Amino acid sequence: MTAAAHSGPQGLDDDLVPPLNALQAMAESSRCLYCYEPACVSACPTGIDIPGFIHRIADGNVVGAAKTILSANIMGGTCSRVCPTEVLCEQACVRNSGEQHPVAIGRLQRFATDRMLANGGSHPFARAADSGKRVAVVGAGPAGLSCAHRLSLLGHRVDIFEAKPKPGGLNEYGLAAYKMTGDFAQREVAFILALGGIVLHHGKRLGETIHLDALSRDYDAVFLAVGLSLPRAVGLEGDDLEGVIEALSFIEKVRQGNRATVGGRVVVIGGGNTAVDAAIQAHCLGAGEVVMAYRRGIAQMGATAWEQQLARISGVAIKPWLAPKRFRGSGGKVTSVLFERTQLVDGHLTGTGVDVELPADLVLTAVGQELRDEDLAGLAVQAGRVRIDADYRTERTGVFAGGDCVKSGLDLTVQAVEDGKRAVLAIDRFIRE
Amino acid sequence: MADLRSSIAGISSPNPFWLASAPPTDKAYNVVRAFEAGWGGVVWKTLGEDPPVVNVSSRYGALLNGNRELLGFNNIELITDRSLELNLQEIAQVKRDWPDRALVVSLMARMAEEAWVGLVGKIEATGADGVELNLGCPHGMCERGMGSAIGQVPEMVEQVTRWVRAATRMPVLVKLTPNVTNILWPAEAAKRGGANAVSLINTINSIASVDLDLMAPTPTVDGKGTHGGYCGPAVKPIALNMVAEIGRNHVTADLPISGIGGIGSWRDAAEFLALGADTVQVCTAAMVHGFRIVGPMIDGLSQWMDDKGYSRIDDFAGAALANVVDWNSLNMNFSTKAVINQDLCIDCGRCHIVCEDTSHQAIRIGKAEGKRLFEVVAEDCVGCNLCFHVCPVPQCITMRPESNGLPYMNWDQDPRNPLRSEG
Numbered sequence: 001m002t003a004a005a006h007s008g009p010q011g012l013d014d015d016l017v018p019p020l021n022a023l024q025a026m027a028e029s030s031r032c033l034y035c036y037e038p039a040c041v042s043a044c045p046t047g048i049d050i051p052g053f054i055h056r057i058a059d060g061n062v063v064g065a066a067k068t069i070l071s072a073n074i075m076g077g078t079c080s081r082v083c084p085t086e087v088l089c090e091q092a093c094v095r096n097s098g099e100q101h102p103v104a105i106g107r108l109q110r111f112a113t114d115r116m117l118a119n120g121g122s123h124p125f126a127r128a129a130d131s132g133k134r135v136a137v138v139g140a141g142p143a144g145l146s147c148a149h150r151l152s153l154l155g156h157r158v159d160i161f162e163a164k165p166k167p168g169g170l171n172e173y174g175l176a177a178y179k180m181t182g183d184f185a186q187r188e189v190a191f192i193l194a195l196g197g198i199v200l201h202h203g204k205r206l207g208e209t210i211h212l213d214a215l216s217r218d219y220d221a222v223f224l225a226v227g228l229s230l231p232r233a234v235g236l237e238g239d240d241l242e243g244v245i246e247a248l249s250f251i252e253k254v255r256q257g258n259r260a261t262v263g264g265r266v267v268v269i270g271g272g273n274t275a276v277d278a279a280i281q282a283h284c285l286g287a288g289e290v291v292m293a294y295r296r297g298i299a300q301m302g303a304t305a306w307e308q309q310l311a312r313i314s315g316v317a318i319k320p321w322l323a324p325k326r327f328r329g330s331g332g333k334v335t336s337v338l339f340e341r342t343q344l345v346d347g348h349l350t351g352t353g354v355d356v357e358l359p360a361d362l363v364l365t366a367v368g369q370e371l372r373d374e375d376l377a378g379l380a381v382q383a384g385r386v387r388i389d390a391d392y393r394t395e396r397t398g399v400f401a402g403g404d405c406v407k408s409g410l411d412l413t414v415q416a417v418e419d420g421k422r423a424v425l426a427i428d429r430f431i432r433e
Numbered sequence: 434m435a436d437l438r439s440s441i442a443g444i445s446s447p448n449p450f451w452l453a454s455a456p457p458t459d460k461a462y463n464v465v466r467a468f469e470a471g472w473g474g475v476v477w478k479t480l481g482e483d484p485p486v487v488n489v490s491s492r493y494g495a496l497l498n499g500n501r502e503l504l505g506f507n508n509i510e511l512i513t514d515r516s517l518e519l520n521l522q523e524i525a526q527v528k529r530d531w532p533d534r535a536l537v538v539s540l541m542a543r544m545a546e547e548a549w550v551g552l553v554g555k556i557e558a559t560g561a562d563g564v565e566l567n568l569g570c571p572h573g574m575c576e577r578g579m580g581s582a583i584g585q586v587p588e589m590v591e592q593v594t595r596w597v598r599a600a601t602r603m604p605v606l607v608k609l610t611p612n613v614t615n616i617l618w619p620a621e622a623a624k625r626g627g628a629n630a631v632s633l634i635n636t637i638n639s640i641a642s643v644d645l646d647l648m649a650p651t652p653t654v655d656g657k658g659t660h661g662g663y664c665g666p667a668v669k670p671i672a673l674n675m676v677a678e679i680g681r682n683h684v685t686a687d688l689p690i691s692g693i694g695g696i697g698s699w700r701d702a703a704e705f706l707a708l709g710a711d712t713v714q715v716c717t718a719a720m721v722h723g724f725r726i727v728g729p730m731i732d733g734l735s736q737w738m739d740d741k742g743y744s745r746i747d748d749f750a751g752a753a754l755a756n757v758v759d760w761n762s763l764n765m766n767f768s769t770k771a772v773i774n775q776d777l778c779i780d781c782g783r784c785h786i787v788c789e790d791t792s793h794q795a796i797r798i799g800k801a802e803g804k805r806l807f808e809v810v811a812e813d814c815v816g817c818n819l820c821f822h823v824c825p826v827p828q829c830i831t832m833r834p835e836s837n838g839l840p841y842m843n844w845d846q847d848p849r850n851p852l853r854s855e856g
Contacts, residue, residue, distance in 0.1 A: 027500060030500050036785060037782055037786075094781045095779075098779065
C-alpha cells in the first residue's frame with residue numbers, strides 16, 4: 001500500500017494497514033512472478049523465501065506459506081506489520097518495473113502468518129532431542145526470542161531473563177499501537193514459546209538481579225540481547241521541565257493502556273520512525289497541533305518516505321533544519337522549544353544564527369537510544385554497541401550478543417530476528433564442542 | 434470498415450460469429466437476446482424426439498486459474514429438456530422476426546432413419562436455415578446410443594448424414610466429435626453421406642476436477658459424478674488442429690467448416706478462419722461473459738482486417754492452411770535464437786531457471802548495474818522458444834531467425850536421416 005492511497009490510522013487501535021481478505025490475498029499472490037533467486041529475498045535481512053511463500057498462498061496452502069516464512073523468521077508476523085518493506089523486499093520487487101507497483105509482500109506475509117497464529121493448532125516446528133545443554137538469553141525482545149526459539153529447536157534448553165514485566169521488547173513497548181493491534185506482540189510470543197524448552201523469567205535485569213559472571217558459570221552459553229535501553233538525553237537547558245519526556249516512554253505508556261488525552265501543542269524532536277510513531281499517536285490522542293522538528297533535512301531523516309508521508313497525512317507537520325537549543329517553561333512546565341535553524345555547508349551541519357521558537361505543551365524527544373553498558377561486566381563496547389565478531393561472539397568466551405545492542409546491519413526488528421537466528425549457529429557449534 | 438458478412442453451405446449471416454448449440458441457445462428468450470447483442474447466427478440447442486430428456490441438478494465443472502479466470506469448462510447437461518413442439522414454435526417465430534440472421538437447428542436421434550427424418554421434416558417446416566446433426570455429445574446421450582456413440586463410428590456418421598440429406602432441402606451440417614483417434618475418418622464419412630459442411634469440435638470427454646472433500650468428480654450429483662464435455666479456452670489448440678487436418682486433407686479440403694472450440698475473442702476467430710473455417714461458433718465465452726462479448730469480437734476482427742487491408746473475410750480465409758505441413762516437411766536448416774532485450778528485462782530470472790533446469794543451459798547469469806544480466810549463449814540455444822514463452826514482459830525475449838545461408842532441406846533430404854531415400 002502506498003502512502004498516497006492511505007489516510008493514516010483511524011484510531012490508535014485500528015490497523016494502519018488493514019489485513020488482506022482471502023480474495024485480496026488470492027489476487028495479490030497471483031501478481032508474484034515466482035522469480036528465480038530474486039532481489040526481494042536478498043533484500044530481506046532474514047532471507048525469507050518470498051516467491052515460495054506467495055506461491056503457496058496462491059496454491060491454497062496458507063499453512064505451508066506461514067511455515068515457509070516462519071522457518072526463516074519466527075517473528076514474520078511482527079515483521080509483516082512493522083518492516084519498512086518499501087525500502088526492503090518491496091523495493092526490490094520486479095513488479096516495480098513496468099507496473100511501478102510491487103507485490104504487497106508484507107501484507108501477504110501478514111495474511112499467512114495471521115492464519116497460522118489464529119489457527120491455535122500445534123506449533124509448526126518440533127524440537128530435536130534434548131541436547132542436555134542450557135543457554136541463558138538476556139532480553140526477551142526480537143533478538144532474544146528468535147535466538148531462544150532456534151536454540152530450543154536444536155534441542156537446547158533456554159532460560160530467558162527479561163527486565164520488563166512482559167516479553168516482546170520493542171514489539172511490546174516501542175512500536176505504535178496502530179501497527180501492533182490486538183495484542184499481537186503477546187500472541188506472537190505465546191506462539192513462539194509454544195515450541196517448548198524455553199522458560200521466561202521476568203523482572204531480571206542484568207547487573208541488578210542477574211549477573212553475567214553467574215550466567216556464564218551456570219549455563220553452557222549466554223546470548224545477550226539487551227537492546228539499547230537508555231533513551232539518549234537531549235542534554236539541553238530546560239530538559240527537566242515538566243512536559244519534556246522521552247518519546248519511547250510516551251509510546252510505552254500508550255502501548256500499556258494509558259490513553260490519557262494529549263492536549264494542546266506537541267513538539268516531537270527527532271527524525272526517525274520512533275519520532276513518527278510518537279507524533280502520530282499524540283495526534284490520535286487529541287493533540288491540537290503536532291510538529292516534528294528535525295535538525296537535518298528531509299532526505300537525511302531516519303523515517304522512510306512512507307513513514308514521513310504517513311505522518312503528514314495523519315496531521316503531523318514536519319519541520320526540517322531545526323536544531324533544539326533549549327526548552328523554555330513557566331512555573332516548571334514547558335511552554336516552548338527554542339531551535340536554531342540549520343543548514344549544510346560543505347556537507348557539515350551548521351547553525352545559521354536564526355532562532356525559531358515553537359510553542360509546546362508537550363515535548364517528546366526521540367533522538368535515539370543508547371546501550372546501558374555499565375551492566376555488561378566490562379565487555380568491550382565499540383561505537384556504543386557491544387563488540388562482536390562475525391559469529392556474534394563477544395570478547396568473553398561463551399558469551400554472544402545480537403539485536404540492537406550490537407551493530408550488525410540496519411536497526412530494525414527484522415535484523416534483530418536475523419541476529420538471534422545466526423548467533424545460534426555459532427552458539428550451537430560452541431556448546432557442542 | 435471491413436465487410437464481415439459470412440456464408441457457409443449457402444447459409445449467410447451478417448458476421449461469422451454464431452452461438453453454438455448449447456445452453457445459451459435453448460429457447461427464444463436467449464436467442465432473441467443474442468441477436469439483439471449482435472450475434473450473426475445461432476445453432477439452436479439440440480432437439481430430440483419427445484418425450485424430452487430430463488436433466489440433473491449440478492451440471493457444470495470448471496478449470497480456473499488462481500484469479501478464478503476460466504481456462505476450461507465442462508458440462509453434463511443433455512439436449513433440450515423442453516418439448517419438441519414448443520421449440521419448433523419458437524424457432525419459427527424467431528426466424529420470422531430475425532430474417533437476416535442464421536438460424537440453424539441442431540438435432541439428435543437414435544440410429545433409425547424414421548427418427549431423423551421425422552425430426553428434420555418438422556424442423557424444415559419452421560423456416561430454419563439449416564440443420565446440424567449432433568453426432569458428438571460425449572456424455573449421457575451416448576449411453577443411449579446417440580451423440581458420440583454415432584459420431585465415433587464413421588459408417589454410422591455416413592448413414593445418418595445420408596438419411597437426413599435425402600430428407601430435406603436444407604443445408605446439412607454434421608457436428609463432429611473430437612473423441613476419436615483420427616478426425617478425418619468421421620469427416621470423410623460425413624462427406625460421403627452428403628454433408629454440406631462440418632462443425633467441429635464438439636466437447637471432449639473429461640473430468641473437470643476431483644472434489645477432494647467429497648472424493649468425487651465435479652460436477653457432483655449427490656456424491657457421484659460422470660465424465661462431461663470439455664470446452665473453453667483450453668480446447669482451442671485441439672480444435673485448431675482438427676480444423677486444419679480436415680482443410681489440408683484432399684478428400685475433405687472442399688468441405689465447408691464451422692469452427693468451434695475455445696473461441697473467446699476476435700483473434701481466436703481469425704485463427705480459425707485463417708485455417709479455413711467459414712464461420713465460427715462460440716459457447717463458453719458467452720457463458721462466462723454474456724452475449725455482449727460479441728461486440729468486441731465484431732469490432733476487433735473488423736479493426737484487424739482494416740489494419741491488414743483485408744476488406745472481406747475471403748481475403749484471408751484459409752490463408753494459414755498452406756503453412757500447416759507434416760513434420761517431415763519442416764526445414765531442418767532453419768535456426769532461430771533467443772534474444773533478450775536488456776532494457777526491458779526486469780531481472781525475474783525465469784528464463785534462466787527454466788532453461789537451466791529443463792532445456793539447454795543456454796541462458797547464463799552475468800552482472801550488470803544493479804541487476805543480473807541474463808545472456809543467451811547462442812551456440813547452446815536450440816531455439817526452443819521456452820524462455821520466450823515464460824518471460825513475463827512482452828517483447829523482452831524475442832526469437833530471431835539466423836541467416837545461415839543454408840538452403841531448405843527437409844528430413845527426407847537430410848543426410849542425418851538413416852531412412853532417407855537416396856537420390
